Amino acid sequence: MTESMRTEAPFVEAMRAYRHGHTTAFHTPGYKLGAGAPADLIEALGERFLSSDVAIAGGLDDTQTSGSALRRAEALAADAWGAERAFFTANGSSSGLQALVMTLTGLSDEIIVPRNAHKALLAGLILSGARPVWVEPLIDEVWQIAVNVPLERYATAIEAHPRARAVFVTSPSYNGYCADLAGLATLAHAAGMPLVVDQAWGAHLRFSPELPLDAMAAGADAAVISVHKQLAALSGASVVLAAGERIDAERLRTMVTMLCTTSPLSSMYLSIDAARRQMVEDGEALWGAALRLAALARERVSAIPGLSVLDRDEALRPGSVDFDPVRLTISGAGLGLSGYELERLLRSDHAIAIEAADPHNIVANITFGDSDATVDRLVIALETISSRAAAKGAGATTVESPKLPLFTGLACSPREAFFGPSEALPLRACVGRVSAEMVVPYPPGIPVLGPGEEISSETVDYLIEAAARGAYVHGPRDLSLATLLVVSNV
Ligand SMILES: Cc1ncc(COP(=O)(O)O)c(C=O)c1O
Known part of the structure; x- marks a missing residue:
């Protein structure tokens, strides 16, 4: 691709042409480019934004050429992120991950997945019917967060499961730990398996030599990137990347289109195109x-x-060979403050909203949208919180987290457990049964149970303790954890 092509933005141009053409819309959305929008919607989003909400098929392109601007924008994205193929999604890396799992696995196929995978990957397993071979990450005991999975653990899993269909890894992690992607690609490829990287937090890596190596440069076969996380795209705008023979790109396209809406907000695709050119x-x-x-x-x-x-x-630990420094994981333990308290003080007293909080830490994300002024505000707010806590005589605190229970074993595939007959039982009565749902307490964001897993007394003890501490839990129907769905003994 030539340099001048790289600076084109075909989707941006197509939208501009539509607007300049003063087109009269007989297509969706029903508010007709904003003309029929209620006043509060116009006030919130502005006429300009609403007038750019144009259906892609039949609106932006006529029904014959449908998707041509999109295809050109995707080709440019593939080039920019070092892939051969790229597919835009308006439903985040979540559906991108699911599309990749469904492309690579079917009923009962094995797939090697990190236990600190995002819950969207678990959903992908439920959709495809694959059986996970879990590899466990290290836990940083001081920061109480998952690091990455050491290479040796992947090597052991690959050796024990030579018929697995793919190897998945998350990198960068939520806290910026970056896995040894080149080492993993070598391992996976030697066993004839594709390497897929959940690079939701790494859309920016490719654009600065000062940042850690990105997935495609490291030799991955596929990756998902949330362009909306670190770059200038609208929320939910993501790209699925693929290269080489190990991924059937046409099947991947089918899966992406199966999982995504047929009516994406065109501004989302426009924003990917503009963010990529930027x-x-x-x-x-x-x-x-x-x-x-x-x-x-x-x-x-x-x-x-x-x-x-x-x-x-x-951050440099077994399994983590690099670190993304734009992720600021901050602990207030020295002031006796939990992550939640720190978050609350920043918001209520200083009008500062951070990316995430857990019982131990907060995470603040720095991008090119920041400035000396925004950093200054964060620092001054934290200085104020520190001096106020000191004036109150607050002392250091350490929160001892309970030890994560070991993975017990898979009685059936996540899909069978999730869709089969199930019943809700009080937590204590679940010991010895098989979970029908996933339970992921944050932190450290590692599933304590996935559908199909046997429930041990250690797991139940852990969940009871997590519930007592008010842990933030993803997955189960009963978020209080008073009951759990288990597979019915039919
Ligand atoms: C590691 C990881 N993967 C995937 C996702 C899902 O990304 P999206 O919000 O684009 O669906 C997230 C979201 O936070 C994530 O942290």
Whole structure:
């Protein structure tokens, strides 16, 4: 692809042509480019935004050429992110991951997956009928978060399951730990398996040599990137990437279209196209500036009494060969503050909203959308919180997390357990039964149970303790964890 092609943005251009053509719309959405929109919608989103909400098929393109601007934009995205094929999704990396699982596995196929995978991957297993071979990540005992899965654990799983259809890995992790993707690609390929990377948090990596190696450059066969997380795309706008013979790209396209709406918000695709061009043209400079800001923020927050920030040196562990420094994981344990309390104080007293909080930490995300002023606000707010806590005489706290129970074993596939007959039982009565649902307490975001897994007394003890601590849980129907759905003994 030539340099001048790389700076084209076909989807942006198609939308502009539609607008400049003063087209009269007899297609969806029903509010007709905003003309029929209620006042509160116009006030919230603006006439300009609503007038760009144009159906793709029949609106942006006529029904004969349907999708041509989209296909060109996807080809440019593939080129920009180092892939051969790219597919836009308006439903996030979540549906991208599911499409990849469904492309690579069918009923009862084995697939090697990290136990700290995002819950969307578990949903993919339920949809496809595959059987997971779990590989366990290390847990950082100080920060109480999942690190990555050491390479040796992947090697052992691959050796024990030579017929597995694919190897999945999450990198960067939520806290910025980056896996040894090149090492994993070598391992997987030697066993004839494709490597798929959940790179939801790494859409930016490719655009600065100062950032960790990205999935496709490391030799991965496929990856998902949430362009809306680190780059300038609208929420939910993501791309699925594929390269080489190990992925059937046509089947992948079928799966993406099966899982995604037929009526995506065209502005989402426009935003991927614009974000990609922005990165191709200015990514290195923008991320260079963001990295300087992140380094400054890290230095200043680390100097605040009672606060600590997860640093590169601590992050390099078995399974993690690099670190994305734009993720600021901050602990207020030295002030006796939990992550939730820190989040609440930042929001209520300083109008600062952070990316995530858990019982131990908060995560603040720095991008090229930040400035000296935004970093300053965060630092000053944290300084104020620190000095107020010190004035109150708050002391250090350590929260001892219960030890994660070991994976017990799979009685049936996640799909069979999830869709088969099930019943809700009080938690204590679940010992010895098979779970029909997933239970993922945060942190560390590792499933304690997936559908199809045998339930041990250790698991039940862990969940009772997690519930007593008010853990934030994903997955089960009864979020209080008073009951759990188990497979019926039919
Ligand atoms: C590691 C990881 N993978 C996948 C996803 C899902 O991404 P999306 O929100 O684009 O669906 C997330 C969301 O936070 C994530 O953290």
